[in-house]
Amino acid sequence: MKYINDLIRKHQVGVICLQETKCEQIGKERCYQFWGSNEIDWIEIEAVNNGGGLITMWKKDCFEMKRFRNGNNFSIIEGVWKEGMQVEIMITNVYRGGTLREKRVIWDEISEIRKNHPIKLWCVAGDFNSNRSAKERRGQSSNVNYNSEIQSFNNFIEESCLVDILLVGRKFTWYKPNGTVKSRIYRVLVSLEWLEKWSGSKLYAEGRTVSDHYALILKDINIDCGPKPFRCLDVWQKDVCFKELVRTKWESYDIRGNGLYVLKEKLKRLKFDIRNWNKYVFGDVNKQKVELEKRIQVLDGKDDEGELSVDDREERRQLLAELGQVRVKQEVILQQKARLRWVSQGDLNTKFYHSSIKWRRMHNGINGLKVGDQWCDDPVEVKARVKEFFEGRFSRGEDN
The missing domain is CATH 1.20.5 (Single alpha-helices involved in coiled-coils or other helix-helix interfaces)
Known part of the structure; x- marks a missing residue:
């Protein structure tokens, strides 16, 4: 209990999700002792025969619960996050099922609730007792269902449009007392909308004491590591002016010094010129797409009211052709950023692309x-x- 209380005070925690409480009923006095304050609220799923049990607790000045739902080994609270700009969020506390079949029942139920719920800022946290790859477990032999379980768990995450928050500074979250077996069974999954609100979300593992589990702390931390590296987009090379721009600019730079210095300075200036060209000539493809769609809608509305003139029909044809080109550019940019080589051209699922981009940036970034x-x-x-x-x-x- 002191360990949890120390973590709450150290990290100024707003919500805490506990699994495997092994308590039939915790009671308010014990909850107050956990937090070290009576300005809290909670919901719980009681343990059965000293096994299982869940409790989700929160500070009243951080979160206001509107409603909750207890399911089979999971608990969902819906309410308003009160710090900063108030937003509606959903927090799901999960405790593993036993067999793969039992886990699938839990995952399917959570996924169905998420898909049909109007609130889009979701956080699903807890003990899933499942791995996303074989690298997440060491020292234990795999049974015949292990690969099938990995696939099912990944399918649940993908179909629920959730992102697995990066665990910083540690690979595993559970260790067998003798140290022979270790696994990552605890994790936090969030929606894209959650990441848009808290883009610096990262997961930190606190040092364990007598427990074989690590406590995980979800924080929103945006670290300024300086200027971002310049990257060339493949779609620029499809523009007829790009190669000529690079050649002309490169030859125009008059820089004296040793070879490495000249190369560095030329690349530095070229980066600046390409960025300007991208901004003022190549243009923002997302903005272009929106403007073209608006102009097409105006002509469609005009067509609904009466016959379009020959000039209007020609304008709409040209706008549709331009929209097609812009969509291709948008797709190529997203595909490169997401590094998904298998996606065929024309399969523009921007929500999936953005999910892949966010996941890749989170996992490739140097967090410390x-x-x-x-x-x-x-x-x-x-x-x-x-x-x-x-x-x-x-x-x-x-x-x-």
């Missing part, structure tokens, strides 16, 4: 470094450590 036994996510310290590492590496190379 492990320095000795300590996790460091301070940008200044991380940059200093990286600089120190490469200076040491190049210095050794010169000595050799």
Whole structure:
């Protein structure tokens, strides 16, 4: 109990989800002791024969519950997050099923509720007792259903349009007491709308004490690591002016010095010129798409009221052709950012693409470094450590 209370105070927690409470009824006095305050509320699913049990608790000044729903090994609270701009959210606390069949029943029920619910900011957290890949488990042999379970769990996440929040600084969340088996069975899944609201969502594992489980803390942290790297989009090369722009600009730069310095400065200036060209000439494809669709709708409305003139019909034909080209550009950009090579041209599912892009950025980003036994996510310290590492590496190379 003290461990949980310390975590709540240390991280200023607003909501806490506990699994496997093993309590038939917790009671308000124990809940107050958990939090160290009586300004809280909670719902629970009682344990059966000292097994299972769920409790979701929250600070009243952070969250106001409107309604809740208890299912088979899961509990959902619906309400208003009161910090900052008030928004409606859903939080689901999950405790694993036993067999794969029991897990599928839980996943299907949660997925169905999510699909049919008007609130789109969802967070599904808890002990799923399932892995997303074989890399998430070590030291335990796989049964005949293991691969099928991995596929079913991934299908649940994808079909529910949820994103698996990156676990920072650790690979596993559960360890067998003797250390021979470890697995990632705890995780937090959120909707795209959740990420749009809290784009810096990251999952941190707190040090465990006597427990074989790690406590996970979901935080919204946006770390400024400096300028973002410049990337060339494939779709630019489909524009007839792009290659000529690059050649002309490159030849116009008059820079003196050694070769590496000249190359660096030319690339720096070229980056600036390409960004300007992309902004003022190539244009924002999303904005172009919206404007073209509006103009087409106006002509369609005019057509509903009477016969379109020859000029109007020709204008609509040209607008539809331009819209088709813009959609292709939009698809190519999203496909490159998501790095999905198997998607065929014309299969433009932007919600899926954006989900893939967000997942890729979350998992490819450098969120921090492990320095000795300590996790460091301070940008200044991380940059200093990286600089120190490469200076040491190049210095050794010169000595050799």
